[in-house]
Amino acid sequence: MGARYFDYMATNPLRPEVLEAMMPFFKERFGNPLSLYELGQNAKTALEEARSRVAQLVGAKPQEIIFTSSGAEANNFAIRGLASAQAKKGRHIIVSKMEHHSVLNPARALEKEGFAVTYLPVDKHGLVDPGALESAITRETSLVSVIHASPEVGTIEPVRELAAIARKNGVLFHTDAVASAGYLPIDVEALGVDAVSISAHEFYGPKGAGALYLKGGTRILPLIYGGIQENGRRAGTENIPAIAGMGKAAELTRAELPERAGKLTQLRDRLISGVLEKIENVHLTGPAIGQGAEQRLPGHASFCVEFIEGEAMLLMLAAKGIYAASGSACSSKALKASPVLLSMGVSAQLAQGSIVFSLGMENTVEDIEYALGEFPAVVRRLREISPYAGGWGKVKETDQCIPKN
Amino acid sequence: MKFVEGIKADVTADIVYMMCPMHLLKLEEMMKTLEAGQVLQIMTDYDGALTDIPEWCEKTGNEFLGVEEAPDFYKFFIRKKGR
Numbered sequence: 001m002g003a004r005y006f007d008y009m010a011t012n013p014l015r016p017e018v019l020e021a022m023m024p025f026f027k028e029r030f031g032n033p034l035s036l037y038e039l040g041q042n043a044k045t046a047l048e049e050a051r052s053r054v055a056q057l058v059g060a061k062p063q064e065i066i067f068t069s070s071g072a073e074a075n076n077f078a079i080r081g082l083a084s085a086q087a088k089k090g091r092h093i094i095v096s097k098m099e100h101h102s103v104l105n106p107a108r109a110l111e112k113e114g115f116a117v118t119y120l121p122v123d124k125h126g127l128v129d130p131g132a133l134e135s136a137i138t139r140e141t142s143l144v145s146v147i148h149a150s151p152e153v154g155t156i157e158p159v160r161e162l163a164a165i166a167r168k169n170g171v172l173f174h175t176d177a178v179a180s181a182g183y184l185p186i187d188v189e190a191l192g193v194d195a196v197s198i199s200a201h202e203f204y205g206p207k208g209a210g211a212l213y214l215k216g217g218t219r220i221l222p223l224i225y226g227g228i229q230e231n232g233r234r235a236g237t238e239n240i241p242a243i244a245g246m247g248k249a250a251e252l253t254r255a256e257l258p259e260r261a262g263k264l265t266q267l268r269d270r271l272i273s274g275v276l277e278k279i280e281n282v283h284l285t286g287p288a289i290g291q292g293a294e295q296r297l298p299g300h301a302s303f304c305v306e307f308i309e310g311e312a313m314l315l316m317l318a319a320k321g322i323y324a325a326s327g328s329a330c331s332s333k334a335l336k337a338s339p340v341l342l343s344m345g346v347s348a349q350l351a352q353g354s355i356v357f358s359l360g361m362e363n364t365v366e367d368i369e370y371a372l373g374e375f376p377a378v379v380r381r382l383r384e385i386s387p388y389a390g391g392w393g394k395v396k397e398t399d400q401c402i403p404k405n
Numbered sequence: 406m407k408f409v410e411g412i413k414a415d416v417t418a419d420i421v422y423m424m425c426p427m428h429l430l431k432l433e434e435m436m437k438t439l440e441a442g443q444v445l446q447i448m449t450d451y452d453g454a455l456t457d458i459p460e461w462c463e464k465t466g467n468e469f470l471g472v473e474e475a476p477d478f479y480k481f482f483i484r485k486k487g488r
Contacts (some may be wrong), residue, residue, distance in 0.1 A: 088477060221422045230421070232427035278434055 003321045004367045008202075008360035009151040009179060009297065010142035015204040015247070021248035022206060025241040032237055034227070043240050050247025052209050055333055057250040058177075066212045066230045067243050071178035072102035072201030073223070074212040077234070078174040078195045079106040081220035082143050083115060086172065090140030096120040096128045097343035098155065103176055104339075107145075116140070124289045125295065126155035126344050133162055137169045144173050148186070148196075151179035152327040152340045152356065153298030155288030163192040172217050172218065176323055178202055178210075182253055183261060183298050194218055200242065204361075205249030207230055209242035261360060264299030267359050267368055271301045274372040280380050285341060285354065299359035304341070304350045307391065308382040313355055316378045322371055322380035327356035349388075406455060409471030412482045414446030415439065421450050421478045428454045429461060432483070436467065439485040444470065452477040458483070 033047045035221035038082035055062045068074045075371050083093050095107045107117045118136045120128050144166045149156045166173035182203030200209040201353050226235025270287050283304045287295035310326045328338035337351035418435045421425050428449050458481045462469035470482035
Protein backbone atom coordinates (compact mmCIF):
# COMPACT_ATOMS: atom_id res chain seq x y z
CA MET A 1 0.00 0.00 0.00
CA GLY A 2 1.47 3.33 -1.06
CA ALA A 3 1.32 6.30 1.27
CA ARG A 4 -1.27 8.98 0.67
CA TYR A 5 0.24 12.39 0.99
CA PHE A 6 -1.87 15.07 2.68
CA ASP A 7 0.92 17.44 3.66
CA TYR A 8 1.25 19.84 0.72
CA MET A 9 1.78 22.76 3.12
CA ALA A 10 5.04 21.08 4.16
CA THR A 11 6.21 20.66 0.59
CA ASN A 12 5.06 19.54 -2.84
CA PRO A 13 6.43 16.87 -5.13
CA LEU A 14 8.42 18.22 -8.07
CA ARG A 15 6.54 18.23 -11.37
CA PRO A 16 8.34 16.17 -14.05
CA GLU A 17 8.30 19.17 -16.43
CA VAL A 18 10.02 21.21 -13.72
CA LEU A 19 12.75 18.64 -13.20
CA GLU A 20 13.28 18.53 -16.95
CA ALA A 21 13.67 22.32 -17.05
CA MET A 22 16.28 22.12 -14.27
CA MET A 23 18.45 19.28 -15.57
CA PRO A 24 20.58 21.12 -18.16
CA PHE A 25 21.76 23.54 -15.45
CA PHE A 26 23.11 20.68 -13.34
CA LYS A 27 24.94 19.36 -16.37
CA GLU A 28 26.17 21.01 -19.54
CA ARG A 29 24.72 24.49 -18.86
CA PHE A 30 26.54 24.90 -15.54
CA GLY A 31 27.84 28.43 -16.17
CA ASN A 32 27.82 31.38 -13.80
CA PRO A 33 25.48 34.14 -15.01
CA LEU A 34 28.15 36.76 -14.27
CA SER A 35 30.64 35.19 -16.68
CA LEU A 36 30.94 37.09 -19.93
CA TYR A 37 31.46 34.12 -22.27
CA GLU A 38 28.66 32.14 -23.84
CA LEU A 39 28.34 29.53 -21.10
CA GLY A 40 27.77 32.28 -18.54
CA GLN A 41 25.42 34.28 -20.72
CA ASN A 42 23.44 31.10 -21.32
CA ALA A 43 22.87 30.85 -17.57
CA LYS A 44 22.08 34.57 -17.43
CA THR A 45 19.38 34.07 -20.08
CA ALA A 46 17.85 31.23 -18.03
CA LEU A 47 17.92 33.40 -14.92
CA GLU A 48 16.12 36.27 -16.63
CA GLU A 49 13.57 33.96 -18.25
CA ALA A 50 12.76 32.53 -14.84
CA ARG A 51 12.50 36.04 -13.42
CA SER A 52 9.92 36.98 -16.08
CA ARG A 53 7.88 33.86 -15.39
CA VAL A 54 7.86 34.42 -11.63
CA ALA A 55 6.99 38.08 -12.21
CA GLN A 56 4.03 37.02 -14.34
CA LEU A 57 2.76 34.72 -11.61
CA VAL A 58 2.32 37.70 -9.28
CA GLY A 59 1.58 40.41 -11.85
CA ALA A 60 4.91 42.19 -11.34
CA LYS A 61 7.66 43.56 -13.57
CA PRO A 62 10.70 41.24 -13.92
CA GLN A 63 13.03 43.77 -12.27
CA GLU A 64 10.79 43.70 -9.18
CA ILE A 65 11.63 40.04 -8.47
CA ILE A 66 14.62 39.21 -6.22
CA PHE A 67 15.48 35.53 -6.05
CA THR A 68 16.28 34.08 -2.63
CA SER A 69 17.12 30.61 -1.31
CA SER A 70 13.71 30.09 0.31
CA GLY A 71 10.48 31.65 1.48
CA ALA A 72 12.05 32.07 4.90
CA GLU A 73 14.88 34.11 3.43
CA ALA A 74 12.41 36.25 1.49
CA ASN A 75 10.48 36.89 4.71
CA ASN A 76 13.60 37.71 6.72
CA PHE A 77 14.81 39.96 3.91
CA ALA A 78 11.51 41.84 3.77
CA ILE A 79 11.16 42.35 7.51
CA ARG A 80 14.76 43.24 8.33
CA GLY A 81 15.61 44.87 5.03
CA LEU A 82 12.56 47.13 4.81
CA ALA A 83 12.43 48.01 8.53
CA SER A 84 16.15 48.91 8.51
CA ALA A 85 15.88 50.91 5.28
CA GLN A 86 13.01 52.90 6.84
CA ALA A 87 14.58 53.23 10.29
CA LYS A 88 15.08 56.98 9.91
CA LYS A 89 11.38 57.39 9.27
CA GLY A 90 10.40 55.36 12.32
CA ARG A 91 11.25 52.26 14.30
CA HIS A 92 7.84 50.68 14.71
CA ILE A 93 6.60 47.71 12.71
CA ILE A 94 3.35 45.75 12.83
CA VAL A 95 2.94 42.01 12.22
CA SER A 96 -0.04 39.76 12.86
CA LYS A 97 -0.22 36.88 15.29
CA MET A 98 -0.86 34.57 12.32
CA GLU A 99 2.65 34.97 10.95
CA HIS A 100 5.09 32.19 10.20
CA HIS A 101 8.24 32.06 12.34
CA SER A 102 10.25 33.46 9.45
CA VAL A 103 8.33 36.72 9.92
CA LEU A 104 7.83 36.57 13.70
CA ASN A 105 11.45 35.84 14.56
CA PRO A 106 13.06 38.62 12.50
CA ALA A 107 10.46 40.93 14.08
CA ARG A 108 11.58 39.72 17.52
CA ALA A 109 15.22 40.23 16.52
CA LEU A 110 14.40 43.82 15.52
CA GLU A 111 12.78 44.29 18.92
CA LYS A 112 16.10 43.41 20.52
CA GLU A 113 17.73 46.04 18.33
CA GLY A 114 15.42 48.75 19.62
CA PHE A 115 12.45 48.57 17.24
CA ALA A 116 8.94 48.49 18.64
CA VAL A 117 6.74 45.68 17.30
CA THR A 118 2.95 45.44 17.51
CA TYR A 119 1.48 41.95 17.16
CA LEU A 120 -2.02 42.28 15.73
CA PRO A 121 -4.65 40.06 17.36
CA VAL A 122 -6.98 37.86 15.31
CA ASP A 123 -10.53 36.58 15.71
CA LYS A 124 -11.55 32.95 16.29
CA HIS A 125 -11.17 32.22 12.56
CA GLY A 126 -7.69 33.75 12.49
CA LEU A 127 -8.75 36.89 10.65
CA VAL A 128 -6.97 40.19 11.24
CA ASP A 129 -9.37 43.08 11.85
CA PRO A 130 -8.58 46.02 9.53
CA GLY A 131 -9.80 48.35 12.28
CA ALA A 132 -7.13 46.96 14.61
CA LEU A 133 -4.47 47.71 12.01
CA GLU A 134 -5.77 51.22 11.51
CA SER A 135 -5.50 51.98 15.22
CA ALA A 136 -2.09 50.29 15.60
CA ILE A 137 -0.42 52.55 13.02
CA THR A 138 1.50 55.46 14.53
CA ARG A 139 3.68 58.20 13.04
CA GLU A 140 6.65 55.94 13.76
CA THR A 141 5.27 52.94 11.83
CA SER A 142 7.33 52.00 8.79
CA LEU A 143 6.21 48.48 7.89
CA VAL A 144 3.20 46.16 8.20
CA SER A 145 3.41 42.44 7.46
CA VAL A 146 0.34 40.22 7.37
CA ILE A 147 0.36 36.70 5.96
CA HIS A 148 -1.69 36.15 2.79
CA ALA A 149 -2.98 32.76 3.91
CA SER A 150 -2.17 30.63 6.92
CA PRO A 151 -0.58 27.21 6.27
CA GLU A 152 -1.76 26.17 9.69
CA VAL A 153 -5.47 26.96 9.64
CA GLY A 154 -6.03 27.95 6.00
CA THR A 155 -7.33 31.44 6.76
CA ILE A 156 -7.10 33.90 3.86
CA GLU A 157 -6.45 37.35 5.30
CA PRO A 158 -8.08 40.51 3.89
CA VAL A 159 -4.72 41.62 2.48
CA ARG A 160 -6.15 44.03 -0.06
CA GLU A 161 -8.05 45.92 2.61
CA LEU A 162 -5.13 45.87 5.05
CA ALA A 163 -2.64 47.02 2.41
CA ALA A 164 -4.93 49.93 1.50
CA ILE A 165 -4.88 51.07 5.13
CA ALA A 166 -1.08 50.89 5.21
CA ARG A 167 -0.76 52.78 1.93
CA LYS A 168 -3.19 55.49 3.06
CA ASN A 169 -0.90 56.02 6.05
CA GLY A 170 2.31 55.99 4.00
CA VAL A 171 3.44 52.68 5.49
CA LEU A 172 5.01 49.82 3.50
CA PHE A 173 3.06 46.54 3.37
CA HIS A 174 4.56 43.05 3.02
CA THR A 175 2.65 39.81 2.74
CA ASP A 176 3.98 36.28 3.13
CA ALA A 177 2.32 34.40 0.27
CA VAL A 178 4.35 31.21 0.63
CA ALA A 179 1.30 29.12 1.54
CA SER A 180 -1.04 30.76 -0.96
CA ALA A 181 0.97 31.19 -4.16
CA GLY A 182 0.07 27.76 -5.53
CA TYR A 183 -3.61 28.07 -4.64
CA LEU A 184 -4.78 31.66 -4.99
CA PRO A 185 -4.24 34.21 -7.73
CA ILE A 186 -1.79 36.88 -6.60
CA ASP A 187 -1.75 40.24 -8.33
CA VAL A 188 0.54 42.69 -6.58
CA GLU A 189 -1.17 45.66 -8.24
CA ALA A 190 -4.67 44.56 -7.28
CA LEU A 191 -3.56 43.69 -3.74
CA GLY A 192 -1.75 47.03 -3.44
CA VAL A 193 1.24 45.52 -1.65
CA ASP A 194 4.87 46.63 -1.65
CA ALA A 195 6.50 43.26 -1.01
CA VAL A 196 5.48 39.59 -1.33
CA SER A 197 7.37 36.41 -0.39
CA ILE A 198 6.90 33.16 -2.29
CA SER A 199 8.61 29.78 -2.33
CA ALA A 200 8.97 27.40 -5.29
CA HIS A 201 8.49 24.10 -3.46
CA GLU A 202 5.00 25.19 -2.40
CA PHE A 203 3.87 25.17 -6.03
CA TYR A 204 5.47 22.00 -7.41
CA GLY A 205 8.89 23.59 -7.86
CA PRO A 206 12.17 22.65 -6.20
CA LYS A 207 13.42 23.39 -2.72
CA GLY A 208 16.15 26.01 -2.59
CA ALA A 209 14.40 28.73 -4.57
CA GLY A 210 12.22 31.53 -3.27
CA ALA A 211 11.57 35.08 -4.30
CA LEU A 212 10.74 38.46 -2.90
CA TYR A 213 8.63 40.77 -5.00
CA LEU A 214 9.67 44.32 -4.15
CA LYS A 215 7.78 47.19 -5.70
CA GLY A 216 9.99 49.26 -8.00
CA GLY A 217 11.66 52.20 -6.24
CA THR A 218 11.40 50.67 -2.74
CA ARG A 219 14.63 50.83 -0.76
CA ILE A 220 15.80 47.70 1.04
CA LEU A 221 18.91 46.86 3.02
CA PRO A 222 20.55 43.64 1.81
CA LEU A 223 20.52 40.64 4.12
CA ILE A 224 23.51 39.14 2.31
CA TYR A 225 26.32 41.42 1.17
CA GLY A 226 28.79 40.49 -1.51
CA GLY A 227 28.65 40.65 -5.27
CA ILE A 228 26.29 42.32 -7.70
CA GLN A 229 23.83 39.47 -8.10
CA GLU A 230 20.15 40.42 -8.04
CA ASN A 231 21.04 44.04 -8.78
CA GLY A 232 23.21 44.28 -5.67
CA ARG A 233 20.34 43.40 -3.37
CA ARG A 234 21.12 39.74 -2.69
CA ALA A 235 24.67 38.50 -3.13
CA GLY A 236 25.76 34.94 -3.86
CA THR A 237 26.01 32.94 -7.06
CA GLU A 238 22.46 32.14 -8.07
CA ASN A 239 21.07 28.62 -7.71
CA ILE A 240 20.33 28.45 -11.42
CA PRO A 241 18.90 24.89 -11.54
CA ALA A 242 16.42 25.71 -8.76
CA ILE A 243 15.61 29.13 -10.17
CA ALA A 244 15.00 27.68 -13.64
CA GLY A 245 12.71 25.14 -11.95
CA MET A 246 10.93 27.89 -10.08
CA GLY A 247 10.32 29.70 -13.36
CA LYS A 248 8.82 26.59 -14.94
CA ALA A 249 6.70 25.89 -11.85
CA ALA A 250 5.46 29.49 -11.87
CA GLU A 251 4.47 29.18 -15.52
CA LEU A 252 2.56 25.94 -14.88
CA THR A 253 0.88 27.38 -11.79
CA ARG A 254 -0.28 30.47 -13.62
CA ALA A 255 -1.82 28.35 -16.38
CA GLU A 256 -3.41 25.76 -14.09
CA LEU A 257 -4.48 27.83 -11.10
CA PRO A 258 -8.27 27.86 -11.74
CA GLU A 259 -8.30 24.10 -12.36
CA ARG A 260 -6.22 23.43 -9.24
CA ALA A 261 -8.36 25.66 -7.03
CA GLY A 262 -11.56 24.04 -8.32
CA LYS A 263 -10.41 20.48 -7.73
CA LEU A 264 -8.84 21.17 -4.35
CA THR A 265 -11.87 23.06 -3.06
CA GLN A 266 -14.08 20.06 -3.85
CA LEU A 267 -11.73 17.57 -2.20
CA ARG A 268 -11.32 19.85 0.81
CA ASP A 269 -15.05 20.25 1.29
CA ARG A 270 -15.60 16.49 1.11
CA LEU A 271 -12.86 15.92 3.69
CA ILE A 272 -14.07 18.62 6.08
CA SER A 273 -17.71 17.56 6.00
CA GLY A 274 -16.73 13.90 6.32
CA VAL A 275 -14.52 14.47 9.36
CA LEU A 276 -17.07 16.66 11.13
CA GLU A 277 -19.74 14.06 10.40
CA LYS A 278 -17.83 10.94 11.38
CA ILE A 279 -15.88 12.07 14.45
CA GLU A 280 -17.35 13.34 17.69
CA ASN A 281 -15.74 16.25 19.51
CA VAL A 282 -13.70 17.50 16.62
CA HIS A 283 -13.45 21.17 15.71
CA LEU A 284 -12.61 22.73 12.39
CA THR A 285 -9.91 25.36 12.91
CA GLY A 286 -9.92 28.40 10.66
CA PRO A 287 -12.85 29.63 8.55
CA ALA A 288 -15.88 27.46 7.84
CA ILE A 289 -16.60 26.36 4.29
CA GLY A 290 -19.43 27.27 1.97
CA GLN A 291 -20.32 30.59 3.54
CA GLY A 292 -20.25 33.15 0.79
CA ALA A 293 -16.89 34.87 0.29
CA GLU A 294 -14.16 32.26 0.41
CA GLN A 295 -11.93 32.76 3.43
CA ARG A 296 -10.27 29.37 3.40
CA LEU A 297 -7.43 28.06 1.22
CA PRO A 298 -8.48 25.47 -1.35
CA GLY A 299 -7.16 22.07 -0.29
CA HIS A 300 -6.78 23.05 3.36
CA ALA A 301 -8.57 21.11 6.09
CA SER A 302 -7.44 21.64 9.69
CA PHE A 303 -8.94 20.36 12.91
CA CYS A 304 -8.46 20.07 16.62
CA VAL A 305 -9.43 16.67 17.94
CA GLU A 306 -10.43 16.65 21.58
CA PHE A 307 -9.03 14.37 24.29
CA ILE A 308 -6.01 13.13 22.37
CA GLU A 309 -2.52 14.23 21.62
CA GLY A 310 -1.62 15.20 18.07
CA GLU A 311 1.71 13.44 17.77
CA ALA A 312 0.22 10.01 18.50
CA MET A 313 -2.55 10.69 16.00
CA LEU A 314 -0.05 11.63 13.27
CA LEU A 315 2.07 8.55 13.92
CA MET A 316 -0.89 6.20 13.88
CA LEU A 317 -2.20 7.77 10.68
CA ALA A 318 1.28 7.46 9.15
CA ALA A 319 1.22 3.75 10.00
CA LYS A 320 -1.97 3.57 7.94
CA GLY A 321 -0.22 5.35 5.07
CA ILE A 322 -1.81 8.73 5.74
CA TYR A 323 0.73 11.54 5.87
CA ALA A 324 -0.68 14.61 7.60
CA ALA A 325 0.79 17.28 9.88
CA SER A 326 0.18 19.07 13.14
CA GLY A 327 0.44 22.40 11.35
CA SER A 328 3.11 23.96 13.49
CA ALA A 329 6.70 23.13 14.32
CA CYS A 330 5.85 24.20 17.88
CA SER A 331 3.50 21.31 18.34
CA SER A 332 5.24 18.70 16.22
CA LYS A 333 8.82 19.28 17.38
CA ALA A 334 8.73 21.27 20.60
CA LEU A 335 5.49 19.82 21.99
CA LYS A 336 4.28 23.34 22.69
CA ALA A 337 0.85 24.62 21.82
CA SER A 338 0.80 26.45 18.50
CA PRO A 339 0.86 30.24 18.99
CA VAL A 340 -1.45 30.65 16.00
CA LEU A 341 -4.10 28.39 17.55
CA LEU A 342 -3.71 30.07 20.93
CA SER A 343 -4.09 33.51 19.36
CA MET A 344 -7.39 32.32 17.85
CA GLY A 345 -8.64 31.44 21.30
CA VAL A 346 -8.13 27.67 21.13
CA SER A 347 -7.22 26.29 24.55
CA ALA A 348 -3.72 24.93 25.12
CA GLN A 349 -5.16 21.45 25.74
CA LEU A 350 -7.26 21.39 22.62
CA ALA A 351 -4.36 22.78 20.56
CA GLN A 352 -2.46 19.56 21.35
CA GLY A 353 -4.91 17.68 19.16
CA SER A 354 -4.21 19.84 16.11
CA ILE A 355 -4.11 18.12 12.73
CA VAL A 356 -3.76 19.57 9.24
CA PHE A 357 -4.57 17.84 5.97
CA SER A 358 -3.29 19.91 3.09
CA LEU A 359 -4.22 18.56 -0.31
CA GLY A 360 -2.59 18.75 -3.70
CA MET A 361 -3.10 17.79 -7.31
CA GLU A 362 -1.98 14.19 -6.82
CA ASN A 363 -4.81 13.58 -4.33
CA THR A 364 -7.95 11.81 -5.50
CA VAL A 365 -11.49 11.37 -4.22
CA GLU A 366 -10.44 7.85 -3.35
CA ASP A 367 -7.65 9.22 -1.11
CA ILE A 368 -10.17 11.34 0.74
CA GLU A 369 -12.51 8.38 1.22
CA TYR A 370 -9.61 6.29 2.49
CA ALA A 371 -8.67 8.99 5.02
CA LEU A 372 -12.30 9.30 6.07
CA GLY A 373 -12.37 5.55 6.61
CA GLU A 374 -9.20 5.35 8.71
CA PHE A 375 -9.16 8.64 10.64
CA PRO A 376 -12.22 7.95 12.86
CA ALA A 377 -10.79 4.56 13.83
CA VAL A 378 -7.46 6.12 14.82
CA VAL A 379 -9.22 8.73 16.94
CA ARG A 380 -11.38 6.03 18.57
CA ARG A 381 -8.36 3.88 19.37
CA LEU A 382 -6.41 6.80 20.89
CA ARG A 383 -9.35 7.91 22.96
CA GLU A 384 -9.60 4.42 24.40
CA ILE A 385 -6.12 4.77 25.81
CA SER A 386 -6.12 8.53 26.48
CA PRO A 387 -5.99 9.71 30.10
CA TYR A 388 -8.39 12.42 28.95
CA ALA A 389 -10.87 9.99 27.40
CA GLY A 390 -13.50 11.10 29.85
CA GLY A 391 -12.94 14.77 29.02
CA TRP A 392 -10.42 17.42 29.95
CA GLY A 393 -11.62 17.56 33.53
CA LYS A 394 -12.06 21.01 34.93
CA VAL A 395 -11.71 23.57 32.16
CA LYS A 396 -11.87 27.27 32.80
CA GLU A 397 -14.51 29.12 30.83
CA THR A 398 -11.90 31.18 29.06
CA ASP A 399 -10.44 27.98 27.62
CA GLN A 400 -13.47 27.31 25.46
CA CYS A 401 -12.54 26.51 21.92
CA ILE A 402 -14.15 27.33 18.62
CA PRO A 403 -17.67 25.93 18.39
CA LYS A 404 -18.10 23.02 16.02
CA ASN A 405 -20.37 24.84 13.57
CA MET B 406 34.72 67.83 -4.39
CA LYS B 407 32.33 70.03 -6.30
CA PHE B 408 29.11 70.59 -4.34
CA VAL B 409 26.03 71.75 -6.18
CA GLU B 410 22.41 72.54 -5.44
CA GLY B 411 19.18 72.50 -7.38
CA ILE B 412 20.34 70.68 -10.52
CA LYS B 413 17.45 69.17 -12.43
CA ALA B 414 18.05 65.64 -13.66
CA ASP B 415 16.42 63.99 -16.66
CA VAL B 416 16.79 60.49 -15.21
CA THR B 417 17.28 59.32 -11.62
CA ALA B 418 18.65 56.04 -10.26
CA ASP B 419 18.12 55.34 -6.55
CA ILE B 420 20.71 52.84 -5.34
CA VAL B 421 20.72 53.82 -1.66
CA TYR B 422 21.91 50.84 0.49
CA MET B 423 23.55 49.16 -2.50
CA MET B 424 27.28 48.62 -2.10
CA CYS B 425 30.31 48.75 -4.40
CA PRO B 426 30.42 48.23 -7.32
CA MET B 427 26.70 48.86 -7.87
CA HIS B 428 27.28 52.61 -8.16
CA LEU B 429 29.55 52.14 -11.16
CA LEU B 430 27.48 49.41 -12.79
CA LYS B 431 24.27 51.39 -12.42
CA LEU B 432 26.02 54.52 -13.68
CA GLU B 433 27.20 52.76 -16.80
CA GLU B 434 23.85 51.05 -17.35
CA MET B 435 21.84 54.25 -16.96
CA MET B 436 24.16 56.38 -19.10
CA LYS B 437 23.47 54.07 -22.02
CA THR B 438 19.80 55.02 -21.82
CA LEU B 439 20.42 58.79 -21.85
CA GLU B 440 20.57 61.10 -24.87
CA ALA B 441 23.67 63.27 -25.31
CA GLY B 442 23.41 66.34 -23.08
CA GLN B 443 20.91 64.79 -20.67
CA VAL B 444 21.62 64.73 -16.92
CA LEU B 445 21.63 61.61 -14.74
CA GLN B 446 21.14 61.71 -10.99
CA ILE B 447 22.50 58.81 -8.90
CA MET B 448 21.33 58.59 -5.31
CA THR B 449 23.70 56.52 -3.17
CA ASP B 450 24.94 56.30 0.40
CA TYR B 451 28.18 54.58 -0.66
CA ASP B 452 31.09 56.83 0.33
CA GLY B 453 33.44 55.34 -2.25
CA ALA B 454 31.28 56.98 -4.92
CA LEU B 455 32.77 60.34 -3.94
CA THR B 456 36.00 59.39 -5.65
CA ASP B 457 34.77 56.72 -8.07
CA ILE B 458 32.07 58.69 -9.89
CA PRO B 459 34.19 61.79 -10.71
CA GLU B 460 37.01 59.47 -11.82
CA TRP B 461 34.65 57.47 -14.02
CA CYS B 462 33.46 60.70 -15.61
CA GLU B 463 37.01 61.77 -16.33
CA LYS B 464 37.87 58.43 -17.88
CA THR B 465 34.79 58.27 -20.04
CA GLY B 466 34.62 61.93 -21.02
CA ASN B 467 31.21 62.55 -19.44
CA GLU B 468 30.75 65.75 -17.45
CA PHE B 469 30.68 65.47 -13.67
CA LEU B 470 28.38 68.29 -12.60
CA GLY B 471 28.80 67.81 -8.86
CA VAL B 472 27.30 66.26 -5.77
CA GLU B 473 24.50 67.38 -3.47
CA GLU B 474 24.20 66.09 0.08
CA ALA B 475 20.86 64.80 1.33
CA PRO B 476 20.46 63.90 5.03
CA ASP B 477 21.51 60.27 4.57
CA PHE B 478 22.78 59.88 1.02
CA TYR B 479 24.47 61.73 -1.84
CA LYS B 480 23.02 62.85 -5.15
CA PHE B 481 25.55 62.75 -7.98
CA PHE B 482 24.84 64.64 -11.21
CA ILE B 483 26.44 63.59 -14.49
CA ARG B 484 25.82 65.08 -17.95
CA LYS B 485 26.19 62.69 -20.86
CA LYS B 486 28.82 63.80 -23.35
CA GLY B 487 27.87 64.96 -26.81
CA ARG B 488 28.56 62.76 -29.82
